[in-house]
Amino acid sequence: MNRLYKFSDLLIKYAGYLAGILIFATTLMTFYEVISRSFFGMPTAWATELSTYAIIGSCFLGTAYAVRTYAHITVDLLVNRVNDAARRIFAYICNGLGLLFSAILTWYGFKHVFMTFELGVISTSLLRIPMYLPELFIPIGGVLLIIAFILQLIDGNVHKGGDHL
């Protein structure tokens, strides 16, 4: 059980690194586009499009890590003013709601990806990317979110995953 918990946390963290690499890749691709277009007169057919996919990927892969490190913004008006017991209950409700949202996002995300795959939708560009590929980030990110919220529920109101960086 403990090992599964640790593995899950590690998985979320490595997804976070992957998200970071996607942001780096976007930076490099966009920079390359600028140089290639403005100084060599050769705009690329791929930089803009792949950058957009990469940033979508970085959001869905990174959002579970943001949950685990309490980087998602909360409004602290009331939570800071109630006693520990109430705060604990609030935390359970919130993580439960987060889990519910993630489950819906994941399930319907999978259905959406499957439909895109079945229809054979491709991007309206020169790359003709099968659109189910970038859309796959949604259910993958959704599964990571589900794991993150389950870990939070196990933690109770202790910020175990949080603030370690």
Next chain:
Amino acid sequence: ACSNGDETPKETEASGEEYEPATIRLAYNLPSGHHISEGIEEFAKKIEEKSNGQIDMQIFANGQLLSDTDMNQSLLTGGVEMGMNSSTIWSSTVPAMGIFDVPYVFEAYEEAGEALNGEFGDILRSEMEDVGVKVLMFGDYGFGQFANNKRPLESPEDFRGLKIRSVGTLPSELIQAYGASPVFMGGGEVYMGLQRQTVDGATSGTTAMVQRSYDEVTDYLTINNYTYFEFILGVNQEFWDDLPENTQTLIEETANETEEWIRQQTKLEDERTLQVLKDRGMEVYEVPDDELDIWKEAAMPVWEIFEEEAGEAGSELLDIVDGE
């Protein structure tokens, strides 16, 4: 669907039929004031009136609900009952829809109308029905042109070396075929991109060029009518099949009337906005009829690409337009 087109709409009005209540949400992404938008507003109003208010048409313009790209799947999953977006977007799902992006398929407004009311239109309608959308209307947007900052484009050779902002697969292929490079940038950045000459030119209809103030940031306009932009009003097939027959008839007839009205407006609007761009100081080059073959010849690679990608339906469509 279009076999109903010649029935006179007065028949339904006179019969004073009862319609079952229904709510239809229709989303599209064109600014109000555009002739297609006006057509859609009128379409909705007529249906509400003729059904004595039994059919409630809720219109979402300007992409306030869905963008052009979202429309396909939202329509297929019943997020909205009706949606209107460009054929270019549909070509990502139904390759035959790319036919409107094949350069110089139509040379006149009337040609497009005739084709869409005949076998050509039927092929496209049946391809769309295969994925689950019934086509109610082909809304003509108008001919596509090129605006740029570098030089007057008086022949395909003049494109060589230019960087042109592009959307869509086949228009980008055409830009390449003419020796220019397609540039992909966000819609919100095109105005600035033209102003600062990050790109040399862009392509669009003259109606959109007026709407987006292209005259402020580009000097030259080439009227080569290389493409005929088409917008598709689709309805979710399942939703449609559940509608009572008289409602279906009412909607189809109104759609056909609107389609005709939009087609007439398209010609007038293209002419009007071209004049506006001239008046605002753009230098316009209109390709003479006897030079069109040069432009068409240089665009032939795009025909081949389309034929490869759109399969049998694509070849049939090309045969029909080529036979004229």
Next chain:
Amino acid sequence: MNLFFAGGLATFLLIGLPVAFSLGMLAVLGMFLFNGGSFAFAQIPIIAYSALDDFTLTALPMYILMSQILVVSGVGRDLYEMASRWFRHFPGGLGIATVFCCAIFSAISGSSVATAVTVGAVALPEMVRRGYKKKYVLGLLAAGGTLGILIPPSVPMILYGSLTGESVGKLFIAGVVPGIILTLSFMIFSSIQMWHIKEEPATWAERWEASKKAIWGLLLPIVIIGGIYSGIFTPTEAAAVGAVLAFLIAIVVYRNLTFANLKVMILSTVKTSAMILFIIIGAKLLGFILTILQIPQQITAAATATDLSPWVIFILINIVLLVLGMFLETVSILVITVPILYPIITALGFDPIWFAIIMVINMELALITPPVGLNLFVLKGLDKNNTIAEIVKGVIPYALIMVLFIILLCIFPQIATYFTGDVQ
């Protein structure tokens, strides 16, 4: 139904559900209750994907990355030290310097969120270290960031132009003077607010020394502004150029990027950017359900469908925009309300270019009004110890300045329209 959404959002937020999930969960509930049950959930992935399917949005994570590099490498600190030595002897001098940085960066990026995050990452820790009250600094940064959409280039203005057919060039020019005035107002107010902090003036030698040290950091805005205005790259691409340059400066000049702090940088960039992008997804989901239920449309129509005098209608419009601005993000508000408001405004005899500037200032307000204000969230994301309540308190005076400025624009519409006549 309106009560359901307002109450639901308040409840979720108050029990501590993160903003992004509060918005998303409320959208899910709204779909379930009012839009055909779970059938409507098929729209969730479509909207979630399309919320981020925009190349201009890629600038956001890249600017966050850039600001992280500036902070970690010390480039930002040197830049700020320079500004401080030039400005610190004025009352509230660093406040003035910060607003100035915001205005410059706004002109560059066109993005309010990017401005708040980049300037904030550098200015917040420095100003607090030098004894400026955190609440004041947070308010200043949240408000300063909003200048990005008033000072051209401005995405909302381009959108207004394409929705109405008004000249984008005129709109940009109309934004210049109001942008400068609002910048100056923010400077003056922050100076008054932080009047008591006045440091010893630096000697000229100290100033030049700091400037020399900051030269590499100074290169950054110069290259970015130069590149955009000469058309070498777009404002979105500028983010990539900025990040790459900051990276090179950190490696070649400062030589203090280690693998360890690179890892920290990557993870904190991911956290901040995923957080903001997920709020955008949540906001779009909620926007979708509110729009399909026609709630903002009905509110806007109700406010304008009266027989009242033009100015009363105008005031009602501003109130509606303020309320919508509390809950929706700016692009949604514009595409929903402009087509309804534009014909009304022109029919009432108001100048549509002037009205565009009024709209943009309202959108600036939307960015800093709770419960949904992107700039508030960005600043909260900069430092765990910041509270939303604190940021909101700090930003209230600036919101009031914006409201006063709208009134000023009503009395002197020439502020916006004077120069637009010269265009074409």
